[in-house]
Amino acid sequence: MQDTERAGERELTYRVVAMPADTNAYGDIFGGWLMSQVDIAGSILAIREAEGRVATVAVKEFRFLAPVAVGDLISCYAEIRRVGQTSITVHVIAEACRQLEANCVKTVADATLVYVALGDDGRPRPLNDTA
Numbered sequence: 690m691q692d693t694e695r696a697g698e699r700e701l702t703y704r705v706v707a708m709p710a711d712t713n714a715y716g717d718i719f720g721g722w723l724m725s726q727v728d729i730a731g732s733i734l735a736i737r738e739a740e741g742r743v744a745t746v747a748v749k750e751f752r753f754l755a756p757v758a759v760g761d762l763i764s765c766y767a768e769i770r771r772v773g774q775t776s777i778t779v780h781v782i783a784e785a786c787r788q789l790e791a792n793c794v795k796t797v798a799d800a801t802l803v804y805v806a807l808g809d810d811g812r813p814r815p816l817n818d819t820a
Contacts (some may be wrong), residue, residue: 699766700783704732707761707785718757723783727751728798730765731779735804738769738777741817746776749805755797761785765798770801775813777804 703726711722728745735743757763763816764784771778808814 700770701764702733702767703762704763707757707759709759710784720753723757726763727765727783730767730798731753731781731802734767734769738807742807743804744807745802747806749801751800753798755795757797758784760788762788775805776817808817
């Protein structure tokens with residue numbers, strides 16, 4: 690299987706509300722919480738592409754573009770950018786809907802993550818091998 694570049698349509702893969710438990714002592718949503726949500730969103734496409742287990746092996750880029758507030762509805766949109774021998778590169782955009790503001794959607798982060806397909810032994814496996 691050859692490496693292939695892809696520019697597909699972005700797809701809503703994950704949606705979650707930022708809760709008070711996701712904040713630091715100052716009441717701000719932790720950046721690590723948002724990173725975790727983005728990773729979950731990207732992994733959904735990677736798992737589907739790999740037809741099985743994957744692991745995150747790299748975060749090539751992660752940009753925090755705006756703060757996330759308690760009560761924001763976070764929607765993560767993902768698209769596969771590249772498929773290699775064992776790896777899948779996914780781009781994710783996270784948007785916040787400010788629940789108290791009508792029609793207000795703000796991009797809060799974007800990231801590029803790399804996942805590797807894993808076999809039953811936990812080692813990388815070729816993507817065309819669904820074992």
